[in-house]
Amino acid sequence: MTNPIKKIQVDAPTLQHYIDHLASIGWQPEGGIVRPVYSPAWLKARQQLAEWMRAAGLHVYEDAVGNLFGRLRGLDDTRTILTGSHLDTVKLGGKFDGALGILAGLVALQALHKHLGPPQRSLEVVALCEEENSRFHARYWGTRAILGLIEESQLEALRDEQDISIASAMRAAGLPPDQYRAAIRTDLDAFLELHIEQGRILFDEHIDIGIVQAITGLQHLLITVKGRADHAGTTPMDLRRDALQGAALMAVEITRLVQQEGRPAVVTLGQWDVRPGAVNVVPAEVRFSIDLRHPDAGTLQRLSVAIQARCQAIAQERDLQLSSEITGQSAPQQMDPALQALLIRAAGACGATWKAMPSGAGHDSQTMARHLPTAMLFVPSIEGRSHSAAEETPLADAARGATVLATALSLLAYP
Ligand SMILES: [Zn+2]
Structure with missing residues (x-):
């Protein structure tokens, strides 16, 4: 007999407050968010996240390229389970793409800390930098830094529309480009990313959670x-x-x-x-x-x-x-089968309906998955709208997804 899985409920009003407040940073009068990596709006958003992480009792730090982490220290503090997503947006992007994965991770860690205390293995939520290629064509810059996949020549070769190199942009944001190798992590055991679907399959079929099998x-x-x-x-x-x-x-x-x-x-x-x-x-x-x-x-x-x-x-x-x-x-990238099964068990424990599905969009997870066990869960997007100010996910769906994420993290970090 295995013990029944305990559902870890996140606090929905807190999640709503975070979503609305974060969306106001970089919001444009015509609608939509402009928050490219290393921009003033991106820095401000990161500062706000750091404040929330600190208030939640997490140990907050950043790496050399600007990924921001909030760590809930484990009894064994040598290994880490990572969750999160990206903070940058496309031009005139929505409130949920990337941001929801970070904020869901944050409320999940708050709930785990409150209900279960310190984990066995450390848990971290990360705000990854540069996923959307909206300023530099840097393809998962933050994730590649963590995995040691950045080549030194890219620091000068990657340039934005104003011909500013990514190294100069980093310096302007107070980050040391020549220390990019210090961002490499060897302590990560798993990465779980929650994201909006950005398509309309879950919405049309009235399904709560998408378990990503592979990224297209x-x-x-x-x-x-x-x-x-x-x-x-x-x-x-x-x-x-x-x-x-x-x-x-x-x-x-x-x-x-x-x-x-x-x-x-x-x-x-x-x-x-x-x-x-x-x-x-x-x-x-x-x-x-x-x-x-x-x-x-x-x-x-x-x-x-x-x-x-x-x-x-x-x-x-x-x-x-x-x-x-x-x-x-x-190439298509399969998600880790054991972590998919874990997400399915967590969804079941939370009473959420789920469907296994591919991701038609690229994500940090596809790069992570080549190097460490990785899985993704989707929550519905109303009418599948994304990369637009019209992007919307009802709070009930977002909070349910975060609750499934928290429950899955509990299975990994509180064995
Ligand atoms: Zn995204």
Whole structure:
């Protein structure tokens, strides 16, 4: 017989206060938050978090790149269970993306401290720096610092729109860039990240919690279709080598192939460039982007091959030239199975409904998971709105998620 799991209820009004107050830092008059890494708003938000952490009785410290930690010291203070998410936002982002994972971690640690006292292993909540690439294209900068994945050359090479290097931005924020290696951690046993879903599956299906199985893999392709520019009035339809007509047919076929595959496969053709781009000239060249995602590596590859083959066939039928280039990719990342099972047990103990699902968006967890046991739980986003001021999660859903997180952390840190 195993003991029944004790639900660790977080304080919902405190969570609401934190969410609203943090959202006011960097809030813009037109709606939405601007809080890029190392900016004054980011520093102010971090200062506020540090105050809340201190008031909660946590030991507060920052590392060399600016990740902020609140530590609940364990009886064994040599090993650490980490939870949290990112503090930076996209331009005009919402109140919940990233922020909720930090604040849920904070109220979870408060509840654990109050109900269970000091943990066996230390527990920490972290506000990670730079997830959204909204100032520097630094791809999980804070997480990479913790894992020792930052290369020295990146300190000068990564630059924002004003051509300020990430090293200068760090110095301006009072952080020592040359000490970035001091941020490396070797004491972490697990990372749990709570995040809003940023999609509408949980919302539509009225499910409380998403247990992330894998973070989706992604392939970016640039397709170039070449035909011939001709007079729009004198060239009969059957004699044209119209690059856009070919590319348009490809777009329809790509969409059909991915729809046929079904959820969770997604494809987006978001960038188009038509040349010469004149109203009375048959288009000679079209370039368009493909963003293809699937959480299973084999399926992603199969879809990519099928898409390229179909585009090639269309090009041949229409006497067009086709070239495709892979411009970016990231492999799918599985979440730790034992931690997924632990989250499911915690959800059950809290009376929450749950569903196993992939994450269609990238997260710090995908980098963490390559180096330490990592899992994620999602809470619903109203109508799936995200990366926008319209982002919203009801307090009941947010607090339930934080309660599941606290309960899962209790299973890890109070064995
Ligand atoms: Zn996020």
